Amino acid sequence: MTEWDGESLARLRAAAHRGDGRAGLGALRGRPLAPVLQYAGDVLVFALATRKTDTEPHTEPDVEPLARACLDALNSRGLPGDAELAADLAAALGGRPAPPLVPLPADLGAVAAALDDGGSLLDLERGDVVPAEEADDSDRWLPIPPLPLPEGEDARRGAARGWLAAQGYRPVPRTL
Structure with a gap:
């Protein structure tokens, strides 16, 4: 597994900032989720949303397993903001409705x-x-x-x- 270097982390930050799930998935692949759970959760929510609205065949088969791994890690870690992101990720996976936040x-x-x-x-x-x-x-x-x-x-x-x-x-x- 490859660790997070400055360039990879910058790619993940940029993908999260733009709401670009595919680019975020590319940055996440082969790297540990634990150091970047908040960024990972965001890009996975975007990737799951994109998958549901794409008109062309979806080419990101690993998005659900990564999203479930991130969800489990967020639920286990329990730092501030983890529960909120876990709820959004669970909703994107279809597990429960998203919290009613503006x-x-x-x-x-x-x-x-x-x-x-x-x-x-x-x-x-x-x-x-x-x-x-x-x-x-x-x-x-x-x-x-x-x-x-x-x-x-x-x-x-x-x-x-x-x-x-x-x-x-x-x-x-x-x-x-």
């Missing part, structure tokens, strides 16, 4: 950084994270409180996902 194109890395620092707001229309002084007086802003975050990129991403879910939101890919 989709928001928020960057989990930006939300995690804001949770680490505090003093930022989340734009509930666009998903942008901005300093509090840059916001207008509209009601589209959600204050992001400072919270203690776990160590590691994957755990911080999960903590951001957990915080968003507690506010009633599910992160979805950002589009231009």
